[in-house]
């Protein structure tokens with residue numbers, strides 16, 4: 001539920017489109033540049049892939065080549081049957097190629113708790129537009145979270161953090177046992193997550209499946225989320241958020257908020273949850289707002305929902321986080 005706020009970056013694809021209409025030769029020329037040489041394998045940049053050596057620098061070298069490559073498509077390859085340990089990995093755009101692919105066929109694993117240098121994040125992907133991450137058949141991310149979960153009050157890093165990246169596609173990815181949230185999306189416009197398998201134990205603390213904030217047009221589809229916190233949390237500044245054919249449980253359900261923490265003004269609108277199953281989760285549809293906060297949550301729909309062994313099918317809590325009823329009811333309108 002922890003997120004960094006920032007304003008999203010808007011892509012200026014329109015000018016590219018206009019360019020193509022005005023001058024078709026330009027687009028053709030661009031096509032000539034397309035070749036299969038813009039493929040950068042982390043193994044060729046010094047990665048060991050033994051799950052023990054720190055491969056962060058190899059990833060950064062391969063990323064630097066990928067991001068610096070021109071043309072229409074540049075691809076970073078993380079090969080299969082290998083396990084790559086990375087420590088505070090940051091992949092930053094803007095890249096030269098129109099689209100970037102990350103072919104994640106192998107496994108990425110976390111360092112031990114004590115070895116993570118900056119405990120506020122693990123993998124960060126930022127300012128990259130038109131990015132596709134495809135886990136192929138074996139792509140996975142393992143967070144080795146159990147040592148972190150023992151301390152429930154300690155701050156624990158989000159595993160995969162997307163920030164200010166527009167037109168994002170993530171598919172066929174397994175992400176398991178993360179110390180904090182599995183996937184956070186902040187300041188992004190246009191993202192589709194499909195065939196994502198999130199799996200952490202029901203008693204792992206603050207391990208939200210998806211944590212969405214200050215983002216627009218985000219879809220989670222055909223995915224399975226088993227976790228110890230919200231399957232999907234839609235936080236302040238988010239709109240046009242879609243969850244379709246998601247199986248949630250264990251977990252705390254699909255939640256709007258919590259909104260209005262620390263007397264803040266927060267807004268969420270156009271959230272549409274459809275054709276989802278909740279099995280063994282504490283909640284199904286949930287909206288939670290803090291006392292003292294303001295703003296609104298509106299145009300929220302849940303439809304074609306199946307609930308099995310769910311404690312609260314629908315729960316709207318406007319006094320969230322308050323131990324006892326107090327006089328400072330939330331002013332967040334629902």
Ligand SMILES: *[C@@H]1O[C@H](CO)[C@@H](O)[C@H](O)[C@H]1NC(C)=O
Pocket residue numbers: 033034035037038069070071072
């Ligand atoms: C395509 O291949 C050439 C020759 O290997 C290389 O110089 C170039 O960077 C590659 N990519 C593009 C976009 O031209």
Ligand SMILES: *[C@@H]1O[C@H](CO)[C@@H](O)[C@H](O)[C@H]1NC(C)=O
Pocket residue numbers: 080081
């Ligand atoms: C990957 O491992 C599997 C099972 O161990 C094996 O069948 C397969 O041939 C390996 N693939 C490669 C490319 O090494």
Ligand SMILES: *[C@@H]1O[C@H](CO)[C@@H](O)[C@H](O)[C@H]1NC(C)=O
Pocket residue numbers: 167168189190191192217219
């Ligand atoms: C929403 O994002 C998707 C990509 O995830 C894109 O195809 C679609 O056009 C976007 N819709 C709007 C209204 O921007």
Ligand SMILES: *[C@@H]1O[C@H](CO)[C@@H](O)[C@H](O)[C@H]1NC(C)=O
Pocket residue numbers: 245246247275276277306
């Ligand atoms: C939900 O459960 C039904 C059976 O009750 C099943 O047919 C459907 O595929 C499930 N949907 C998801 C998204 O798991």
